[in-house]
Amino acid sequence: MIQRKKPQNLLQFKDVDFSNIHLMLKTKPKSLTFGRCLYTFEYQQQRYWLKTQSLNSHPSIEDGFRNELLFYQQFLAQANSASSQPDFLLPFQMISNFKSLAESHMSGSAALILSDADLLLGNCAEMSLQQIKQTFLKLLDAVDQLHQLGWIHGDLKHEHLVKYQNRACLIDFEQVQKINAIHNPKNLTATPRYMAPELFQGSEKTVQTDIYALGIILYEWLNNQRLSAKNYHDWAYLHCQQLNIELPQPYLAFKQLLCGMLAKQKQQRFTDIATIKCCLVTENA
Template structure:
């Protein structure tokens, strides 16, 4: 790897480096069937991820991967993005530089990072609030740069060098722009009620997804549904906020994030932040 001063979020591997890498395949079986591949590797005692996509595979996966590459390309040109993006690099492999990376494929490399959200049972209320603030501020920075994540999940919050970062931007889209990609591009577990009715994603759908993440984290239980229709019923009709007694101070926060009607939900992430700050904890 070339060694010289660079922005925090820019990795600088050379093509020749890839021939020396010992890649370990870490892809879920379902993703492999759609041409998606994730690899882990170590370089100079640092851990990294490498992500590729077969361009002739399922169009949904190909479109998502290309969208994520475009997101990172735009982020790399902005000096104030490192606070929410992992160090990254996009590499076009014009030739087969590694047995696992065919010629013509593009690879996305990311520094490895630890999960940001872990079991909260041993945390104090103050520690929970601090973690929530980190998550909210990460999403706020994304929105302030004019982007919606579009597919927030617990595993998309990571910690790198004591900084909360976001990952997996396959469904990211510019604010106030209708995406070219149509169809279901969100995970039903985290979908706001209006998405089940065909509405477009907005800042408020990100807020709802974040609310589900927080709710499951605080209760230590995952919401359950058998199929897409059951998820729709759950989010649109049945979901009720029931927190443990020692965490009831977060009920107002979750009520504002998980309101079924958009007009009753927090209108932007700043309102979420302000509510958390004023909670009596």
């Protein structure tokens, strides 16, 4: 097997490679009931993840996986141009028929393989203010590149941000959508912890809802503490009314930035990533 040749961002596993590969199931119990399977495996001292979805199990979950595959599919068409491969993607591969590879585990129509990567945001208490700024700038660059390609991530959260070969990368594109695409608000799928106030009020996802999610991610990271709420109603109250930005003394220089990212009124929130980066680099942190 050739691991990552041309183009750099594409893995090149073959069916025969899986004859000696042990797939370890890592799916959460609830996801298993929806037909989702997530495996990890090692090959030539490298670790990978494989995600697949069984058919006729849960329509909305199937739609999410199909949406992610379609998102990755567009970059296969650019396979002969390494310069066109986005920096925010991990090396990946799509397999059209996973059943032939691991029928004993489950049956599915397709699979997505990704290189393993560590979480991007480590313990900020062990980092200087400059290191924190540089790490967040890398993240902003990744999201900005996604937006410049015309996409909203739609489900940004701490665990969807990873680092690979000194790059900030994004994963889990099941909720990705085109900017300005029209969607039925009744079909909204999002994580309440990171939802902008307007999403609780039936509005559509936008670049600014991605920005709000990034603000929550940064806020929790700097506080080394996750926000908490008991249920969807409590999350709505927290984001729409209760959230007040309070930071530890060493990180007060980030407060203005967070106020612009977490403004409850969309009209008062930063409108694009470029504005956030400008604010970040001019802070006295």
